[in-house]
Amino acid sequence: MKYITLSALLLAGICTSGYVSAKKKDKKQQATEPAVTLTTTPLTTETDTLSYAFGVSLSEGGLSQYLQQLGLISDTAQIRSDYENQINSATAQAEKDRLSQELSAKLDSVTTANNFNTQQLFKGILEKLESKDTNKAYTSGLEIGGQLLSMSDRFSEQAFGASGNKLNNTALYEGVKDYISKQPLRVENSQQLMNDKMAEMTAKADAQKKEQYAETIAAGEKFMAENAQKEGVVTLEDGLQYKIIKEGTGPKPTLSDQVKVHYKGTFIDGTVFDSSIDRGEPIVFGLTGVIKGWTEILQLMPVGSKWEVYIPYDLAYGDAERGNMKPYSNLIFEIELLEIVK
Secondary structure, eight states: OOOOOHHHHTOTTOOOTTOOOGGGSOHHHHHHSOOOOOOOOOOOSHHHHHHHHHHHHHIIIIIHHHHHHHTSSOOHHHHHHHHHHHHHHOOSHHHHHHHHHHHHHHHHHHHHHHHHHHHHHHHHHHHHHTTOOOOSOOOHHHHHHHHHHHHHHHHHHHHHGGGOOOOOHHHHHHHHHHHHTTOOOSSTTHHHHHHHHHHHHHHHHHHHHHHHTHHHHHHHHHHHHHHTTSTTEEEOTTSOEEEEEEOOOSOOOOTTOEEEEEEEEEETTSOEEEEHHHHTOOEEEEGGGSOHHHHHHHTTOOTTOEEEEEEOGGGTTTTOOBTTBOTTOOEEEEEEEEEEEO
16 A cells, blocks of 8 residues: 555644554444444535535545555455455365455455444544543544644635634534545535635635735836836836847757856845845856746847846746745846856
């Protein structure tokens, strides 16, 4: 089996030390374990549906494999496949019959253990999601439930903001339970629903951030519009602008090349924020390892050229904040292409 990490499941820090496999319980203890009573939560609101889809989406991300890795559940399909290979390889009918009987007994035993463990897992998850007070040793399911609760809170904050709305954790739990138990899923295309919601959340966050920095964006647009009218300034289709200070006669770099350059970077108000010239040492880098505006413009410059380049924020650092550089900052660079490094 390929082993997966907790980070791959976004379930960091799950403690499994309290887990006791049903295989290690004696039959008497299993028989006296109280049955877990589970009810179905109606998915009556959009939040209920999103909560259920969130549970399914987390489970699709590898939770089933992780539970197998813990030894909490066993893969009956793999067991069947292994035995069928032995049966097909056997030459004597008596041996085939023996293996078939052994397979049947093995599947019965494993299915019983799986059912017991998953019931206890679901019990632990639900207890934690519903935040019941208990001092007993937590099972793996209870620990996973704690992680799911944290993830649910974070997702609710991102999805619903200051509205105070939260995911329905019982519906989330049932999404996990139905997926792990291979029950019919009550929400189709859960992953697509989650992808759509994440895209919506990202767009909303972007819009809010752009509103916050509307003054910076407006100043950048005004600068680029006025700069485009100046003599010698060339504007490319994507809004990137440049002016040739000195035209070189060497070859032009390609996307796979490394180059050596001197540069000075300023904000549109003329404030210098970085300069290899001031440091007295040029830099060497690959064209794919820099901002989009640099990658594009350097492929147009012959070696020996010095250009002044005016880069819109979407071809620079976008909404990132870097030191004293505000999000959505348009930037100006004086770039001298010294050589293509071989």
